[in-house]
Amino acid sequence: MIVEKRFAELTPAELYGLLKLRVDVFVVEQACPYPELDGRDAEPGTLHVWVAEDDVPVSCIRVLENGEHRAIGRVATAVSARGRGLSAQLIARGLELCAGRTVDIGAQAYLEGWYARFGFERSGPDYVEDGIPHLPMRVIAPR
Structure with missing residues (x-):
């Protein structure tokens, strides 16, 4: 089951679970010591979307407002x-939530083809973030 909540709606256990999952993947597994808590989680327009098993998030995304995008x-x-x-499932749901809007993603380079299956296309040059090759991608979410 997919869960969708704004920051103010998250329980302490849900917030902890989401942050732990992200730290486990991005900081520990990928060995990237970076500021995971970037201030964007608590923005009023941010939507946290995840799948939980036994009330523990096992897969997540966040959808941010970036002006018109x-x-x-x-x-x-x-x-x-x-x-x-x-x-x-979460990317598909994220695109549904962004219906008709331009959606940007900073993809790890090796996932370019994976994101392309959702309609994302390269929108700029490659870059390195925290020692990992990335590229910007963009799609207009279907209505």
């Missing part, structure tokens, strides 16, 4: 939950 980011799935299509 939207952005999907912090796409993370626990090692134990990979290979089941959870991230794909």
Whole structure:
């Protein structure tokens, strides 16, 4: 089941679970010491979307407002939950939530083809973030 909540609606346990999942994937697994807490989680327009098992988030994204555009980011799935299509379900839901809007994503370069299956196209040059090759991608979410 997909859960969608704004920051103010999150319980302490949900917030902890989301942040733990993201730190486990981005900081620990990918060995990237960076400020995971970037201030955007608490913005009024940010929507946290996730799949939980036994009330613990195992896959998540967040949808941000960026002026006229939207952005999907912090796409993370626990090692134990990979290979089941959870991230794909969340990206599809994120695009539904952004219907008719331009949506940006900063994709890890090796996932360019994966995001392309949702209609994302490269929108600028490659860049390196926290030692990992990335590229900007963009799509207009279907209505």
